[in-house]
Amino acid sequence: MSVLNTTTAAALGLLTASAAFAQSRDQVQVAGSSTVLPYASIVAEVFGENSDFPTPVVQSGGSSAGLKQFCEGIGANTIDIANSSRAIREKEIAACAENGVSEIIEVRIGYDGIVFASQIDGPAFTAFEPAQIYMALAAELPVDGAMTSNPNMSWADVDAGLPGEDILALIPATNHGTREVFDEKVILAGCEASGAMEAILGINGGDHDAAEATCMTLRNDGASVEIQGDYTETLNRIDQNPTAIGVFGLAFYENNTDKLKVATMGGVAPATETIASGEYPVSRPLFFYIKKAHIGVIPGLMEYAQFFMADEIAGPGGPLAEYGLVPDPAIAETQAKIADAQTM
Amino acid sequence: MTEITTSLLTLDARTQKRNAAERRFRAYGLAAVLTGLLLLVILLVSVLSNGLGAFRQTFVTVDITLDRAQIEEAEAALVKTKIYRGFIEDNIAASLEAAGVTEANDASAAADLLSKDAAASLRDWARTRLESDGEKWSKSFDFLAAGRIDGYLKGRVTMESAALDSKVTPEQLQLADTLRDAGVLVVKFNTGFFTLPDASENQVEAAGLGVAILGSAYLMLIVLFLALPIGVAASIYLEEFAPKNRLTDLIEVNISNLAAVPSIVFGILGLAIFINFIGLPQSAPIVGGLVLTLMTLPTIIISTRAALKAVPPSIRDGALGVGASPMQTVFHHVLPLAAPGILTGTIIGLAQALGETAPLLLIGMVAFVREYPAGPPEGFFDPASALPVQVYNWTQRADPAFFERASGAIIVLLIFLAIMNITAVFLRRKFERRW
Structure with missing residues (x-):
């Protein structure tokens, strides 16, 4: 029995010791969007190399998972910063406040483009319009005053100018923040541009919300495939399948330009300049959120945030822009906001 | 006299059937084992062929000379590694000349072959120098080469892929060839793979376990x-x-x-x-x-x-x-x-x-x-x-x-x-x- 006693004592000892350790933490903890992860890890690395603070720990797992973790409460065993590829939702702010996280500083890092790309040796998928993507991927299209299931089988059915390959689009699943942008800026925009929106409103008697929902319902007959994993999974599928088109972040595409060929959207090629000027239609801001209560408690938190948004890092020519981030023209406002710890 | 070539024992149909069943069963078992082995071999071959490259890494030898004023100037900046990168550019031309490379007179092009990690490791060294006596220090560094250059020496990146790649140009690969011939760019066993921490997307070559x-x-x-x-x-x-x-x-x-x-x-x-x-x-x-x-x-x-x-x-x-x-x-x-x-x-x-x-x-x-x-x-x-x-x-x-x-x-x-x-x-x- 002495063995048992010693182990129990040891286990209890470990747990009590841990309670003491849990009080302090000397590195910043970050979690959230897998789209922001490369940027956050680049900044964390350069921050560690250039300051006397330890390198922050960056977890990934998606915007929603990160914000949920962020809103769990205040204290050294909760994260300090949540990365997000979309703005925080009202519901999440309420959940945060319920757990005592009432003061949140929102930081807009810059912009990220979303591009459509296919295998470099594949058919000539070089130019798309949002309307074409909508016509190819919607579950139901309005035809002669009634909703019918999408009859388009090949891209040529959608538009005679496109290659005659069967439609196969690899789109991010709903666990990705990217999907929200895809739905709004491509599918919904395409729905309106193609005139389908008006037709749907005519059919359902003017219910705008229902019409939007109908627009954004995508077909599930195999022509559009939802990718749960990361862009690497989409890239693998495209490697296997020359006729597939995939949805990627601009930075990911720029790292794999030898394997992928990108398509223009609405006649505009995706590039840092066209996204910054707003000409390229499919882009979205990236954010991170700071717990104000942790500033001054967790060493290096304020410094990390300021370092992240410094001109040398997030500005044009910095390492983030080099990796594929489109710098925010209003970066000075964000810097001032962090310096004043201005909450939402 | 006729020669007896076969055994006198003749098997009846039932025994033959049983023996056949026995042989079939053994064949199935052997086939199962072989299938398992084959899958194992496929797994190992694919992992080894993809992964053995990670144990070797490309390094570039550069002699660096820094003085106290330079280090102090760099330490005053926000992004200090950027200033140190400038120091590497200043020093790389002399190193290349010493190795007999004369056509690479563009120091910044040569410095672009280096990993972004180079500036950080230079800073680590320079900071320890500040605490010592003396005004001027020199050291020969083996800096990591950039990921794409490393890939070229290992055969992962080719001239054709570089022409399409936005992260590297064929000119850089040609420069890498010149440096390799001069012995400045060498592929060595990568101890860093076992000792270095993880690295971000910007310096994949510095990532370790x-x-x-x-x-x-x-x-x-x-x-x-x-x-x-x-x-x-x-x-x-x-x-x-x-x-x-x-x-x-x-x-x-x-x-x-x-x-x-x-x-x-x-x-x-x-x-x-x-x-x-x-x-x-x-x-x-x-x-x-x-x-x-x-x-x-x-x-x-x-x-x-x-x-x-x-x-x-x-x-x-x-x-x-x-x-x-x-x-x-x-x-x-x-x-x-x-x-x-x-x-x-x-x-x-x-x-x-x-x-x-x-x-x-x-x-x-x-x-x-x-x-x-x-x-x-x-x-x-x-x-x-x-x-x-x-x-x-x-x-x-x-x-x-x-x-x-x-x-x-x-x-x-x-x-x-x-x-x-x-x-x-x-x-x-x-x-x-x-x-």
Whole structure:
């Protein structure tokens, strides 16, 4: 029995010791969007190399998972910063406040483009319009005053100018923040541009919300495939399948330009300049959120945030822009906001 | 005279059928083994062909001379590594000339072949110089070459792919060729792969397994020191002392059940209890170790009980017969004889825990960690990564060079697993007693 006693004592000892350790933490903890992860890890690395603070720990797992973790409460065993590829939702702010996280500083890092790309040796998928993507991927299209299931089988059915390959689009699943942008800026925009929106409103008697929902319902007959994993999974599928088109972040595409060929959207090629000027239609801001209560408690938190948004890092020519981030023209406002710890 | 060429024994139809069935069965068994071996070979060949490159890395030799004023100027900037990069550019032309490269007079083009990590390692050195006496220092550095250049020397990047690639140009590859011929650019064994921490997308060439190996070692230590005593104590009690009744039956069923519970469930439990309730830190080996302990316990209990059961009752009876107490019987006679079995079970349980990723996902160990955890026991509470987690992390990165690193990490993990399993087999062979 002495063995048992010693182990129990040891286990209890470990747990009590841990309670003491849990009080302090000397590195910043970050979690959230897998789209922001490369940027956050680049900044964390350069921050560690250039300051006397330890390198922050960056977890990934998606915007929603990160914000949920962020809103769990205040204290050294909760994260300090949540990365997000979309703005925080009202519901999440309420959940945060319920757990005592009432003061949140929102930081807009810059912009990220979303591009459509296919295998470099594949058919000539070089130019798309949002309307074409909508016509190819919607579950139901309005035809002669009634909703019918999408009859388009090949891209040529959608538009005679496109290659005659069967439609196969690899789109991010709903666990990705990217999907929200895809739905709004491509599918919904395409729905309106193609005139389908008006037709749907005519059919359902003017219910705008229902019409939007109908627009954004995508077909599930195999022509559009939802990718749960990361862009690497989409890239693998495209490697296997020359006729597939995939949805990627601009930075990911720029790292794999030898394997992928990108398509223009609405006649505009995706590039840092066209996204910054707003000409390229499919882009979205990236954010991170700071717990104000942790500033001054967790060493290096304020410094990390300021370092992240410094001109040398997030500005044009910095390492983030080099990796594929489109710098925010209003970066000075964000810097001032962090310096004043201005909450939402 | 006719020669007898065949046996006189003629088989009847039934025997022939039985023999045929026998041969078929053996063929099936052999085919099954061969299929298994073939799959193993395919796996190993694909992992090795992708991953062996990670053990070699391209370095560029540059002589650097810095003086105190330069270092002080650089240390005053916000992004200090940027200034140090300038210093490398200033120094690289002289290094190249010394090596006999004259056509590469564009220093900035040559500096672009270097990893972004070069400036950081120069800064580390320069900072230590500031504390010493003297005004001017020189050192010959072996800087890492950029990922795409490294890929070119290993055959992953070609002139054709570079023409399409936005991260490297064919001109850079030509310059790399010149430098290689001059002996400035060399491919060497990559010790950094085992010692360096993870790196971001901007400097894939500097990514190593250092933190992951240390983190995995911490996890294994925690699992060993918690699961082995608890598991052995539980098995001895259940096997030798506990009365056989409904309660112990129930416990037995539960232990077998726990052994089959998906590991992610233990991760959810770990998040709920160890992090949210007890308040242990995120991403720390202590939480990972506790979760993996829960996962390994059933394995250890089941194998320990089997080892105890295998000790013949006559040994217990003999000990009890000469007056030993039940506890003396167990600790002096049964346990030593069961020890090889217990050890084997423990090592197999540890090997299983070493390769586990799913529960670590939920407790924040799937993270970008660049700081080495402190020595144990404080280090158990510092953030760390683990080997399988590092593999998972690297396969998700955009830069194709991370794929090579991920395969390299798989090789390292497989070697560790093989060592553990071979040790288990060896111990069993050496100490096993048969009655």
